[in-house]
Amino acid sequence: MPIVRIAELEIDPDQLERYKTLLAEEIEASVTKEPGVLALYAVSLAGSPAQIRIVEIYTDQQAYEAHLRTPHFLAYKTQTAAMVRSLRLVETDPILLRAKGG
Known part of the structure; x- marks a missing residue:
């Protein structure tokens, strides 16, 4: 069974645009370079752009732990450490996890 985690973050609004750029780069690298990363979805709460939620799906616990050690x-x-409140x-x-192929 895949590992699914949800990260709930609050970002400093003054640094939000820079944070989103770094997050996009990290997600792109993770999905592209790591076979164990099945999906990473980042959204913000409606009306609260600094409230970020990331849905993370990994093939297994080992893939998640390997992800945490990657350079990217x-x-x-x-x-982003100083940006995350x-x-x-x-x-x-x-x-149940299901998605259309693309």
Whole structure:
């Protein structure tokens, strides 16, 4: 069963555009370079652009742990550390995961 996590972040509004650029770069690198990263979806709450939610889907626990050690993820964490006001990781139990092929 895949690992699915939801990251709930609050970003400093004054740094939001820079954060979104770094997040986009990290997601692109992760999905492109890591076979164990099945999907990364980033959204903001309607009317609250600094409230970011990231849905992360990995093939298994080992893929998630490998992701945390990649140079692109470590660079993202370092570069965004001062931008993130809060971070909460939500563990989930997947019920059904399905997407259209593309």
